[in-house]
Amino acid sequence: MNDTPRFDATWKTWLDENILRGCTHQSLIDAMVAAAFDPDTARRILARHLAGEAAxxxxxxxxxxxxxxGRVLTASDCEARRLFGCEQPVIALFADxxxxxxxxxxIEIGRARVQRSSVVDPDSGNEVASSERRSEGAFxxxxxxxxxxxxDRRLAELFRQPVENxxxxxxxxxxxxxxYRPHFDYFPEEQAGSRHHLQRGGQRVAxxxxxxxxxxxxxxxxxxxVGLTIHPRRGCALYFEYGNALGQSDPKxxxxxxxxxxxxxxxxxxxxRRGRFRA
Known part of the structure; x- marks a missing residue:
């Protein structure tokens, strides 16, 4: 299961203290990699930190x-073939x-439950109806x-993410x-309305x-x-991710x-979510 850490204030303090102690740059990178940071990401974080840039x-x-x-992702009850993929941003379509x-x-479950869909109000965080989203939905x-x-278990196994996230x-x-007109799935952290949602498991990452x-x-x-269009194919799954170890969200x-x-x-x-989701 993927459990990539976020470069937050605690990590910034750790870097400052260890740079002051005279630790080599490679030892700092090695320590971050040991804590599950991607090596390239760890190098970029250190370079920006030394240059005084915000991560x-x-x-x-x-x-x-x-x-x-890989071309095929596996779960205990499923083999999903990758039909296509995009690297930046990370987008992939899987069959079966x-x-x-x-x-x-x-669909039967949905027909019995769906109600008019809503969006998150950027100021209050409340769920409100909007002409931007014309659909019916149910959790x-x-x-x-x-x-x-x-x-839920199958998706967690295929995409190597904790089921509780x-x-x-x-x-x-x-x-x-x-x-549903153009939108982001992640919560803009500069908006007051996102705060409540971010407390329920952190940012959405995929x-x-x-x-x-x-x-x-x-x-x-x-x-x-990126000029990409996907037409629905029954039984397929479209995956895309938008969170990195720096805590950024990909606008693409x-x-x-x-x-x-x-x-x-x-x-x-x-x-x-980045962490355990709390309903």
Whole structure:
């Protein structure tokens, strides 16, 4: 399981103290690597610290991805083939993550529960309705549904993330005209409304979108900053990550769900936090 530390105030103090003690630069890097930092990220952190630069500079630093390498990811009950991948930002599409009957069962669960979707108000942090997001959704707790529990475990195994770091599975329905305009999945830390959400497990660092049906027309997932468009394929999972060891969030993961033009679109989304999620 991935457990990359964040370069926070404690680490900054540690660097200052050990530089003052006369520790070599390589020994500092070695110590950070031993604490699970990626080697390239540790070198960049030290270089910026010595230069007096803030580690949380606006330029996002790409280190070693959290996403496991390889053309096939494996779980105890699944082998998921990588259909394509992008390195900056880290985006990948995987086939055969859900069986068709599992997709159907999730849609059945969703039909009985979905209500109008909301967004986080940037000032208050409250959930509010918005024309930016036209869909219906419902969170499903794994403890109340065995299928969701199996899927939570499978995703944790495939993407090497602690199952407890995942938010509850969010089933979403988009009817004709339904869309989600360009947005980020992470919480902007400069906004007062993000504070409450960040206290429930830290920042979001990755997203998995499970496509539950074939959409007749429209309903694509787009990443406008990199010119990427993905059309829903039943049983596939779209993974993208946007958090690094410096505590930055990657703005190139701006994405949108384009309007459904015919039929309907069903997806299930799993957001992954930096730490243990508290519902």
């Amino acid at each position: 949380d500079t606006s330029a996002y630093v790409h280190g070693t991805p959290m996403l496991p390498p 993550v859900l069986a068709h009957d599992e997709c159907d069962r999730l 499903v707790d794994a403890s109340a549904n065995a299928l969701v529990g199996d899927i 995942g938010e509850e599975l969010h089933i979403l329905r988009y009817s004709v005209g339904g869309e 997203t998995v979108i499970l496509y539950l049906n074939e959409v007749a027309r429209g309903g694509d997932t787009t990443f406008p900053a 993961t701006l994405h949108a769900g384009t309007p459904v033009e015919a039929g309907e679109k069903w997806i299930a989304t799993k957001w992954i």
